[in-house]
Amino acid sequence: MTATGASLGYLLASVCFIVALKGLSSPKSARLGNAIGAAGALVAVVVVSLVARPDRLALILLAILVGGAIGVIAAERVRMTAMPQMVALFNGVGGAAGALVALLELAETGGRGDVDQLAVAAFTVLIGSVTFSGSVLTFAKLQELVTGRPLIFPGMRPVAALAVAGALAAGILVPIGTPLVVVVLLAFVSLGLGLLLVLPVGGADVPIVISLLNAFSGITVTASGYVLGNVLMIVAGTLVGASGMLLTKLMANAMGRSLVNIMFGAFAGPSTLGSTVETDRPVRSAGPADIAILLGYARKVIVAPGYGLAVAQAQHTLRDLTDELERRGVTVEYAIHPVAGRMPGHMNVLLAEADVPYHKLKEMSVINPEFRTADVALVVGANDVVNPAAHTTPGSPIYGMPILAAEDAAAIVFLKRSLRPGFAGIDNELLHGPKTTLLFGDAKDSLANLVAAVKAL
Incomplete structure (x- = not known):
């Protein structure tokens, strides 16, 4: 390959990377952006292989095959x-x-x-x-x-x-x-x-x-x-x-x-990881039938998903529940906290897997005012991102962190495995509030039971 050809190849790959980054800024263009970025990487590897070390082409191809196989297996599993x-x-x-x-x-x-x-x-x-x-x-x-x-x-x-x-x-x-x-x-x-x-x-x-x-x-x-x-x-x-x-x-x-x-x-200061000991303070809990009545006869429900949803792989069951609620005329929206889950966009990608319409996923600044008009805030596997201690308890590991305003809803339902605290290691006062009801169990099982109970209404 000539020097001019190599330069053009580098230019093409660079443009692909820039266009890919722009494409990844929107859910609608993310797939295309990802494909363009991959194409740019392929062009870059081919050009470098032909220009820099054509005498090592066999070893380079072997490395590409091994690395590609590892990448495909990782992506699938x-x-x-x-x-x-x-x-x-x-x-x-x-x-x-x-x-x-x-x-x-x-x-x-x-x-x-x-x-x-x-x-x-x-x-x-x-x-x-x-x-x-x-x-x-x-x-x-x-x-x-x-x-x-x-x-x-x-x-x-x-x-x-x-x-x-x-x-x-x-x-x-x-x-x-x-x-x-x-x-x-x-x-x-x-x-x-x-x-x-x-x-x-x-x-x-x-x-x-x-x-x-x-x-x-x-x-x-x-x-x-x-x-x-x-x-x-x-x-x-x-x-x-x-x-x-x-x-x-x-x-x-x-x-x-x-x-x-x-x-x-x-x-420099405290980490956001503290105790993992469960609290022994009393809470109000209910079964799927009671929660189903609360949800099924609501006008508006806001879902606040968290890492527990991801661990249980319950996103599809959550979609089934929200579809059933919408068939009953309930307005359903999703409140997405920027650090819910374990990486940026974790909840967005998880819910996209279940084909949840992206326009229903509302960022924190947009959804927070709407909690005041919601009949039920359904918190699924989240804890710290709705913990009022973030703005009421100076010295708390999460003090100052913006949170979802679930406490403003008329009623709050928590789906939790136990009363074990979140990463911050502190109790959540919202769990003990008069408006809060807990449904204990694995998120996927609890949601499946709620789907069946709502259908039976």
């Missing part, structure tokens, strides 16, 4: 509840790839070259290694391979400070022509730094750190592009890094917490 874990692994792979590229470039040149190139290579090793180890630990937390609670050990602050100082010192030494062992030391120190970044983080902060590490992976790709002199990698990495940082900021705002607080976890 990974459940929506495990999607954040998969995103974390993807972030880690991106960071590791960037760090390895920089390490190989430094090894090939023997640590000699332009100072700016060496400095960027050192930065790539640092940020890529942090991304890799931090993402792997994030995956382990979400997969419950290690505890989801903040992990702090005595002397952690000075150890973290030494790790930062060591990484910076090694990063400064690399551009002035130090032995390769310094580069390897930089990689290992940076791996430790990634672990120290994520260890103090727990609970609902973990998905936000995933978004932050996603931005880091984009920055790694951008730096790798500079090291390799590849404009396409710079464009793609910049898009990922910029969108990741914007998403991180939006999620932090939705949690009512500062980004610095979240990044440094327990160093």
Whole structure:
């Protein structure tokens, strides 16, 4: 392939990435945007393979086949509840790839070259290694391979400070022509730094750190592009890094917490993960028949879904219930909190799987005023996102976080497995209020029982 052909290929791939990002901004164009982005990635891989290393084409094709097979299997088998874990692994792979590229470039040149190139290579090793180890630990937390609670050990602050100082010192030494062992030391120190970044983080902060590490992976790709002199990698990495940082900021705002607080976890303040002990305070509960009467004769019902809905894989059963209510003339809408679930848009995608019309999914700022006109707020598997402590209890882990105004509805129905608190580890006063009724059990079973009870009215 000629240089002109390669440049045109890079331009086409870059345009595809930009158009794809625009397409992903709307549910109507998301599928097309995703397809365009995949096409752009294919063009990029083909062009790079033909231009950079045509002598290694067989190995490249083998790697593509293996990676493609892994991707297809993961896409088919990974459940929506495990999607954040998969995103974390993807972030880690991106960071590791960037760090390895920089390490190989430094090894090939023997640590000699332009100072700016060496400095960027050192930065790539640092940020890529942090991304890799931090993402792997994030995956382990979400997969419950290690505890989801903040992990702090005595002397952690000075150890973290030494790790930062060591990484910076090694990063400064690399551009002035130090032995390769310094580069390897930089990689290992940076791996430790990634672990120290994520260890103090727990609970609902973990998905936000995933978004932050996603931005880091984009920055790694951008730096790798500079090291390799590849404009396409710079464009793609910049898009990922910029969108990741914007998403991180939006999620932090939705949690009512500062980004610095979240990044440094327990160093800067309390995590959003506390006790998991069930409360023994009395609540009012009812059976499916009683709840069905409340729902079936309502004029307006607002559904507030949460992670419990995803765990139970109850989105289709919820759709059956809302369809039955609408056949009875009940107006049904869905209240979507920005951090409901375990990743941004988790509830939107989950409900889209059940073919819930997208116009019924209302963002928090839009739906909150409507709770005052609702006869019933049906909270399915959510807790912290409707907890009034967010604006009534200073010092609470969720104080200041915007919440869904379910408390404003005429009646509130909670579908919960137990009285175990949410990620914040604090009791929800709404559960004990005079307007609240609880239906205990697995969300899917409870919803199926409600469907049958509503049909029997």
